């Protein structure tokens with residue numbers, strides 16, 4: 001590895017511009033062994049698309065290792081001390097493979113078809129308009145907190161069937177739980193995630209009893225029906241609800257903040273989008289490509305695999321830098337250029353292969369409506385701070401605040 005290349009994913013420099021580091025990785029060490037995580041980091045589009053699509057790479061080794069090794073691992077990681085995280089977060093559709101994964105994914109897939117998501121359009125528009133009404137006369141705001149953060153949790157709550165007065169709680173629940181995925185989490189983060197998971201699960205158990213007596217047209221009622229048919233068990237039901245919230249909430253807020261920042265830094269692109277609002281769909285895809293909110297995932301090898309002449313042993317961990325793939329010039333012409341008309345745009349912000357994001361239509365619908373409405377109602381949108389700060393870390397990427405005026 002070249003001396004010039006240092007990979008420090010928790011530094012302030014990396015938070016402000018990870019793309020310079022990704023470029024170095026792609027150019028100098030496209031398969032880079034990162035000792036701190038005992039993992040090979042993949043940064044090029046082709047390698048990621050090939051390997052993540054390979055069924056020998058899996059999210060967890062639990063279903064292929066001997067039971068005693070799994071038990072040992074759980075002991076080392078102290079699973080007993082966090083029973084709720086262990087039942088509902090460490091296990092989920094995202095963390096399952098093979099038949100279990102297919103069975104659970106099929107159940108949720110039905111709810112997230114383009115047609116089903118499209119039917120939410122008016123309800124999402126109502127929520128967006130309601131939130132814009134509150135801030136539009138203020139003339140300036142932290143757009144992340146006062147606008148973007150008000151939408152996705154509410155929409156997911158609506159979809160799941162969480163009563164409106166309780167939807168504000170979803171945000172804090174989701175934020176507390178997702179910290180557990182940060183490689184640099186502390187014991188306090190884990191405890192908070194455990195307590196929050198218990199609170200959320202208890203809340204869902206009460207709601208499940210209500211829906212069992214009186215079903216509604218929502219995801220929770222559908223999952224309860226599937227449970228009664230023996231298609232999933234109670235723990236799987238709760239973990240699915242938690243994953244949908246945790247996966248879809250912060251990610252949509254973050255990419256919207258990142259996307260608005262990109263637009264405001266490219267006034268010519270912003271002007272084009274105002275002139276041709278029908279470009280919104282390609283513009284949203286470009287925001288997802290250019291600065292995605294979930295830059296990093298991982299996989300393990302379920303068996304020995306030879307790739308490009310190198311033998312990697314069963315159990316090897318790969319770090320998947322989706323955000324780097326999105327800037328790979330071998331896949332995207334002028335990859336560092338923000339271009340709202342870009343087509344084709346096969347970005348990897350939603351992943352690829354068996355675990356491809358189930359919520360991608362919903363995320364894009366939210367973004368489409370949020371951005372279209374903002375551009376219509378706020379004709380003079382400007383950055384107050386040209387260089388807003390990003391939160392440090394690599395599993396999620398988003399701004400601390402985004403002060404804008406209009």
Ligand code: HEM
Pocket residue numbers: 059093094095105108156243244245247248249251252255292293294297298322348349350351352354355356357358359360362363
């Ligand atoms: C812009 C917003 C979003 C982004 C960037 C995003 C990204 C991703 C990515 C990259 C994966 C695959 C992870 C991997 O390769 O290991 C994933 C999986 C998943 N996402 Fe999303 N997501 C977003 C929004 C949502 C929403 C709104 C929902 C639901 C309401 C959702 C639900 C899921 C679920 C259930 C999975 C697991 C699929 C499986 O394991 O089969 N996501 N997401």
